[in-house]
Amino acid sequence: xxxxxxxxxxxxxxxxxxxxxxxxxxxxxxxxxxxxxxxxxxxxxxxxxxxxxxxxxxxxxxxxxxxxxxxxxxxxxxxxxxxxxxxxxxxxxxxxxxxxxxxxxxxxxxxxxxxxxxxxxxxxxxxxxxxxxxxxxxxxxxxxxxxxxxxxxxxxxxxxxxxxxxxxxxxxxxxxxxxx
Ligand code: IMP
Numbered sequence: 001x002x003x004x005x006x007x008x009x010x011x012x013x014x015x016x017x018x019x020x021x022x023x024x025x026x027x028x029x030x031x032x033x034x035x036x037x038x039x040x041x042x043x044x045x046x047x048x049x050x051x052x053x054x055x056x057x058x059x060x061x062x063x064x065x066x067x068x069x070x071x072x073x074x075x076x077x078x079x080x081x082x083x084x085x086x087x088x089x090x091x092x093x094x095x096x097x098x099x100x101x102x103x104x105x106x107x108x109x110x111x112x113x114x115x116x117x118x119x120x121x122x123x124x125x126x127x128x129x130x131x132x133x134x135x136x137x138x139x140x141x142x143x144x145x146x147x148x149x150x151x152x153x154x155x156x157x158x159x160x161x162x163x164x165x166x167x168x169x170x171x172x173x174x175x176x177x178x179x180x
Pocket of ligand 1: 040043098099100101102103104105106107150151152153157158159
Protein backbone atom coordinates (compact mmCIF):
# COMPACT_ATOMS: atom_id res chain seq x y z
CA UNK A 1 0.00 0.00 0.00
CA UNK A 2 2.64 2.50 1.05
CA UNK A 3 4.49 2.95 -2.23
CA UNK A 4 1.33 4.40 -3.77
CA UNK A 5 1.25 7.19 -1.18
CA UNK A 6 3.37 10.16 -2.23
CA UNK A 7 4.30 13.27 -0.27
CA UNK A 8 1.95 15.07 2.09
CA UNK A 9 0.51 18.05 0.25
CA UNK A 10 -1.72 19.42 3.03
CA UNK A 11 -1.08 18.21 6.61
CA UNK A 12 -4.02 17.40 8.88
CA UNK A 13 -3.41 20.43 11.13
CA UNK A 14 -3.69 22.81 8.17
CA UNK A 15 -6.90 21.11 7.03
CA UNK A 16 -8.35 21.31 10.56
CA UNK A 17 -7.61 25.03 10.84
CA UNK A 18 -9.24 25.74 7.47
CA UNK A 19 -12.31 23.70 8.45
CA UNK A 20 -12.60 25.74 11.68
CA UNK A 21 -12.41 28.97 9.68
CA UNK A 22 -15.07 27.81 7.22
CA UNK A 23 -17.31 26.70 10.11
CA UNK A 24 -17.02 30.12 11.75
CA UNK A 25 -17.89 31.94 8.51
CA UNK A 26 -20.86 29.67 7.78
CA UNK A 27 -22.19 30.02 11.36
CA UNK A 28 -22.08 33.80 11.01
CA UNK A 29 -23.53 33.98 7.49
CA UNK A 30 -26.47 31.64 8.18
CA UNK A 31 -27.30 32.74 11.70
CA UNK A 32 -30.91 33.42 10.67
CA UNK A 33 -31.35 29.66 10.24
CA UNK A 34 -32.80 27.14 7.76
CA UNK A 35 -29.40 25.77 6.74
CA UNK A 36 -29.02 22.30 5.21
CA UNK A 37 -25.62 20.87 4.34
CA UNK A 38 -25.73 18.44 1.43
CA UNK A 39 -22.60 16.31 1.14
CA UNK A 40 -21.61 14.77 -2.19
CA UNK A 41 -20.79 11.10 -1.62
CA UNK A 42 -18.50 9.50 -1.18
CA UNK A 43 -15.55 11.88 -0.96
CA UNK A 44 -17.18 14.62 1.12
CA UNK A 45 -18.26 12.49 4.08
CA UNK A 46 -15.20 13.21 6.22
CA UNK A 47 -15.17 16.93 5.45
CA UNK A 48 -18.90 17.21 6.13
CA UNK A 49 -18.53 15.46 9.49
CA UNK A 50 -15.69 17.78 10.52
CA UNK A 51 -17.32 20.94 9.15
CA UNK A 52 -20.64 20.26 10.84
CA UNK A 53 -18.94 20.09 14.25
CA UNK A 54 -17.44 23.54 13.66
CA UNK A 55 -20.88 25.03 12.96
CA UNK A 56 -22.46 26.59 16.02
CA UNK A 57 -26.00 27.28 14.69
CA UNK A 58 -28.87 24.83 14.04
CA UNK A 59 -28.09 22.83 10.92
CA UNK A 60 -29.55 19.79 9.16
CA UNK A 61 -27.71 17.57 6.69
CA UNK A 62 -28.17 14.99 3.97
CA UNK A 63 -26.12 13.28 1.27
CA UNK A 64 -26.44 12.93 -2.49
CA UNK A 65 -24.54 10.39 -4.57
CA UNK A 66 -23.73 11.05 -8.22
CA UNK A 67 -21.66 9.54 -10.97
CA UNK A 68 -20.40 11.08 -14.19
CA UNK A 69 -21.59 9.66 -17.44
CA UNK A 70 -19.10 7.95 -19.77
CA UNK A 71 -16.32 10.01 -21.35
CA UNK A 72 -18.14 11.07 -24.49
CA UNK A 73 -20.85 12.87 -22.58
CA UNK A 74 -18.74 14.01 -19.63
CA UNK A 75 -18.03 17.42 -21.14
CA UNK A 76 -21.76 18.14 -21.10
CA UNK A 77 -21.59 18.11 -17.30
CA UNK A 78 -24.55 15.77 -16.99
CA UNK A 79 -24.28 13.59 -13.92
CA UNK A 80 -26.40 10.61 -12.95
CA UNK A 81 -28.07 10.71 -9.55
CA UNK A 82 -27.43 7.43 -7.74
CA UNK A 83 -28.95 8.52 -4.43
CA UNK A 84 -30.99 11.70 -4.12
CA UNK A 85 -31.49 13.67 -0.91
CA UNK A 86 -34.30 12.44 1.34
CA UNK A 87 -35.28 15.81 2.78
CA UNK A 88 -37.35 18.61 1.33
CA UNK A 89 -35.10 21.59 0.54
CA UNK A 90 -37.90 23.95 -0.38
CA UNK A 91 -37.55 27.27 1.49
CA UNK A 92 -34.18 26.21 2.99
CA UNK A 93 -30.66 27.49 2.49
CA UNK A 94 -28.73 24.71 0.74
CA UNK A 95 -24.97 24.50 1.12
CA UNK A 96 -23.45 21.83 -1.12
CA UNK A 97 -20.42 20.31 0.60
CA UNK A 98 -17.80 18.83 -1.72
CA UNK A 99 -14.33 17.36 -1.23
CA UNK A 100 -12.62 18.91 -4.26
CA UNK A 101 -13.55 21.09 -7.23
CA UNK A 102 -11.77 19.84 -10.31
CA UNK A 103 -13.46 20.59 -13.66
CA UNK A 104 -16.46 21.99 -11.75
CA UNK A 105 -18.92 20.01 -13.88
CA UNK A 106 -20.40 18.01 -10.99
CA UNK A 107 -21.07 21.05 -8.82
CA UNK A 108 -22.40 23.05 -11.73
CA UNK A 109 -24.96 20.37 -12.43
CA UNK A 110 -25.89 19.87 -8.76
CA UNK A 111 -26.38 23.59 -8.23
CA UNK A 112 -28.76 23.78 -11.18
CA UNK A 113 -30.62 20.69 -9.96
CA UNK A 114 -31.17 22.04 -6.43
CA UNK A 115 -32.20 25.44 -7.77
CA UNK A 116 -35.23 23.80 -9.43
CA UNK A 117 -36.55 22.69 -6.02
CA UNK A 118 -37.48 26.05 -4.54
CA UNK A 119 -34.69 26.64 -1.98
CA UNK A 120 -34.01 30.04 -0.43
CA UNK A 121 -30.45 29.83 -1.75
CA UNK A 122 -27.88 27.35 -3.07
CA UNK A 123 -24.19 27.87 -2.33
CA UNK A 124 -21.06 25.76 -2.57
CA UNK A 125 -18.42 24.82 0.00
CA UNK A 126 -15.36 22.74 -0.98
CA UNK A 127 -12.33 21.96 1.13
CA UNK A 128 -9.92 21.58 -1.83
CA UNK A 129 -9.77 23.34 -5.18
CA UNK A 130 -7.75 22.62 -8.33
CA UNK A 131 -8.46 25.86 -10.25
CA UNK A 132 -6.16 24.98 -13.16
CA UNK A 133 -8.49 22.13 -14.19
CA UNK A 134 -11.69 24.14 -14.39
CA UNK A 135 -13.96 23.63 -17.42
CA UNK A 136 -16.95 25.65 -16.23
CA UNK A 137 -16.99 28.96 -14.44
CA UNK A 138 -18.54 28.27 -11.04
CA UNK A 139 -18.41 30.28 -7.85
CA UNK A 140 -17.12 28.37 -4.85
CA UNK A 141 -18.65 30.48 -2.07
CA UNK A 142 -16.69 28.82 0.77
CA UNK A 143 -13.36 27.71 -0.58
CA UNK A 144 -10.81 25.83 1.46
CA UNK A 145 -7.32 25.20 0.15
CA UNK A 146 -6.07 25.63 -3.40
CA UNK A 147 -3.83 22.81 -4.63
CA UNK A 148 -1.81 22.31 -7.81
CA UNK A 149 -2.83 19.95 -10.59
CA UNK A 150 -1.89 16.70 -8.88
CA UNK A 151 -4.00 13.60 -8.23
CA UNK A 152 -4.55 13.63 -4.48
CA UNK A 153 -5.69 11.04 -1.95
CA UNK A 154 -6.73 11.13 1.69
CA UNK A 155 -9.20 13.13 3.81
CA UNK A 156 -12.06 11.35 2.01
CA UNK A 157 -10.50 11.35 -1.47
CA UNK A 158 -9.76 7.98 -3.03
CA UNK A 159 -7.78 6.27 -5.72
CA UNK A 160 -9.79 3.26 -6.90
CA UNK A 161 -11.61 3.08 -3.59
CA UNK A 162 -8.48 3.25 -1.45
CA UNK A 163 -6.88 5.85 0.86
CA UNK A 164 -9.97 7.79 1.92
CA UNK A 165 -8.86 7.07 5.49
CA UNK A 166 -5.53 8.93 5.29
CA UNK A 167 -5.77 11.90 7.68
CA UNK A 168 -3.48 14.12 5.55
CA UNK A 169 -4.02 15.09 1.92
CA UNK A 170 -1.29 13.27 -0.02
CA UNK A 171 -0.18 13.08 -3.63
CA UNK A 172 -0.69 9.75 -5.36
CA UNK A 173 2.67 8.31 -6.31
CA UNK A 174 3.21 9.44 -9.91
CA UNK A 175 4.92 6.22 -11.06
CA UNK A 176 1.94 4.10 -10.04
CA UNK A 177 -0.53 6.61 -11.47
CA UNK A 178 1.18 6.78 -14.89
CA UNK A 179 1.09 3.00 -15.28
CA UNK A 180 -2.73 2.98 -15.34
P1 IMP B 1 -15.43 17.66 -11.15
O1 IMP B 1 -16.84 17.50 -11.64
O2 IMP B 1 -14.43 17.42 -12.24
O3 IMP B 1 -15.17 18.95 -10.43
O4 IMP B 1 -15.22 16.41 -10.21
C1 IMP B 1 -14.98 16.48 -8.87
C2 IMP B 1 -14.89 15.06 -8.33
O5 IMP B 1 -13.82 14.34 -8.97
C3 IMP B 1 -14.54 15.11 -6.87
O6 IMP B 1 -15.69 15.12 -6.07
C4 IMP B 1 -13.72 13.85 -6.68
O7 IMP B 1 -14.58 12.78 -6.38
C5 IMP B 1 -13.08 13.61 -8.02
N1 IMP B 1 -11.69 14.10 -8.04
C6 IMP B 1 -11.20 15.18 -8.68
N2 IMP B 1 -9.88 15.33 -8.46
C7 IMP B 1 -9.51 14.32 -7.64
C8 IMP B 1 -8.25 13.92 -7.06
O8 IMP B 1 -7.18 14.55 -7.22
N3 IMP B 1 -8.29 12.80 -6.27
C9 IMP B 1 -9.42 12.09 -6.05
N4 IMP B 1 -10.61 12.42 -6.58
C10 IMP B 1 -10.66 13.52 -7.37
